[in-house]
Amino acid sequence: MGPVQGNEAVSLDDLGLLIGRISDDMRAYEEVLAEQPAESLLPNLRVTVEGIGSSPPRRPPFLDRYMYQWKDFVSGKRRDLDRGTVRCLSWEPDIATSMQFLQYLQNFGSELTVRHLGGLVRSCHLKWEGSFPESPSVVTIGDLVNRYERPSPIIQKWKSNMDAILSKNGPAILSRILVTGKKNFRAFLEEWYLEPQSSFVQKIVETATAMCRDQLAQPSRSLLRLLFKDLLQWPDWKLRDFKQEVGALVLHGSACGQTREILQKFILLHRDLGDPRLPSNLKKWAEIPEKAKERVLQWLSTYPLCSLERVYREEKGWFWRRLGEGTSKFPEGSLPRSS
Numbered sequence: 001m002g003p004v005q006g007n008e009a010v011s012l013d014d015l016g017l018l019i020g021r022i023s024d025d026m027r028a029y030e031e032v033l034a035e036q037p038a039e040s041l042l043p044n045l046r047v048t049v050e051g052i053g054s055s056p057p058r059r060p061p062f063l064d065r066y067m068y069q070w071k072d073f074v075s076g077k078r079r080d081l082d083r084g085t086v087r088c089l090s091w092e093p094d095i096a097t098s099m100q101f102l103q104y105l106q107n108f109g110s111e112l113t114v115r116h117l118g119g120l121v122r123s124c125h126l127k128w129e130g131s132f133p134e135s136p137s138v139v140t141i142g143d144l145v146n147r148y149e150r151p152s153p154i155i156q157k158w159k160s161n162m163d164a165i166l167s168k169n170g171p172a173i174l175s176r177i178l179v180t181g182k183k184n185f186r187a188f189l190e191e192w193y194l195e196p197q198s199s200f201v202q203k204i205v206e207t208a209t210a211m212c213r214d215q216l217a218q219p220s221r222s223l224l225r226l227l228f229k230d231l232l233q234w235p236d237w238k239l240r241d242f243k244q245e246v247g248a249l250v251l252h253g254s255a256c257g258q259t260r261e262i263l264q265k266f267i268l269l270h271r272d273l274g275d276p277r278l279p280s281n282l283k284k285w286a287e288i289p290e291k292a293k294e295r296v297l298q299w300l301s302t303y304p305l306c307s308l309e310r311v312y313r314e315e316k317g318w319f320w321r322r323l324g325e326g327t328s329k330f331p332e333g334s335l336p337r338s339s
Contacts (some may be wrong), residue, residue, distance in 0.1 A: 026240060056154065057118030058191050059086075070095060072318035073339045080112040083110060090119035093126045097137040114152050117145050118193070121158065124166060125200030128222075133168040154193050165192075178204065179211045182222035185230035197236060205234045209245055216254035224259065228266055239272060240287055246273065247292035264299055277305055 001121050072078040080155040081089070089095045096102075096119060103110065105120075119160045122142045124132075132138070141163055158165045162174040178188050185205075194201055206258065212227040233247070237280070249255060249263055267273045273288075275294055285293055 001081050026047050057115040058189075059119065060088050060115065062088060074100065086118070087113070087116055090116045091123065093123040096123035096143070097127055097132075097135075099140070102137060102140045105139070112134065112144060112148065113156055114148075117148060117155060121165065122145065122195045122198065125195050125198035128171075128198065128200035128203060128285075133170070138166050157193065171200060171207050175207040175211055176203050179215070179223075179226070182220070182226055185226065185234070202234075202236055202238075204238070205231055206241065206245070210248075213245075213249055213252055215251055216249075216259055219254075219259055224262060226260055232266065233322060235280075242272070243287045244289070247289040250292040250295050251289070264303075266297075267296060275300065275305060 050129060063084075066085045069078060069081055070089055073081055080103070081104065086105070105332075114228075124138055124141055145155060145158055145166070147161070161173075164170050164177075167173075174192065178185065181188075183191075189196055189201065191225045196206075209227065209231045212223055212231065215223055242301075246267065246268045255263055255301065268275055273284055275313075276282075276288075276293055
């Protein structure tokens, strides 16, 4: 009597045959695996490994002693800075982009980390105005980024695209990539590890908006979504620049049909614009070019006065309603959101 499996007896000969078949199957599977490309093996593990180090570096906690150290260093009372001080000051834009600090980093005894470099690039982008993009500080920070040799998805992304990240043409380069790909803007910023509240990103917003405007002759749904949902709704627009861009869109030769309808609704619902025929909105339209205002008035000449509010109806959700009237037939999601 051989080993018992369940209620059946298995002879030693049968067990030997079973082990032989299992061994043959394992050898055959090994040959199949050897023929498959390496990238197809263990995909979940590969994705996990590739994601290591891809989270944007966070700003370190600020302590007053770091600033005291820096003041002593500038005055000549100190010759060196603590490593924690260097890491923290890399995130202070005025200090991080000063040549005195950058020259110290070039001769820093320890290797800079992703956190140091992330702070330096962010500091550059926060000061991205006027002649700064062509300053020696930007060149020096670019050199420091290029010197980093350890594996890092963030630094590798930047090193492979230095013209896009640290050159005066960077916002224009990234704008072309964004508009060509019609990507979600916030996802695009995460992909490139960019600081949303920086002047650098605002330049991308302005440049990409103008590029979208130039393509309105043949707009796609993705282009209109990028323009009206992401770019024009960006919260860090300077109000004057925003209104100049709206005026340019109104006066654009392709502002007709569906594009005109979307633009008109966007204007009527935006908190900094609204219906120009209403006395309460006159000041809001003061910075809009006069020709653009006249064109909007022509568009609205047969349109009811539009002062809208959001109202909630039980079991039906949010709706747009003209003040003093019944509920609009348009659910909130069908109209561009006001900022």
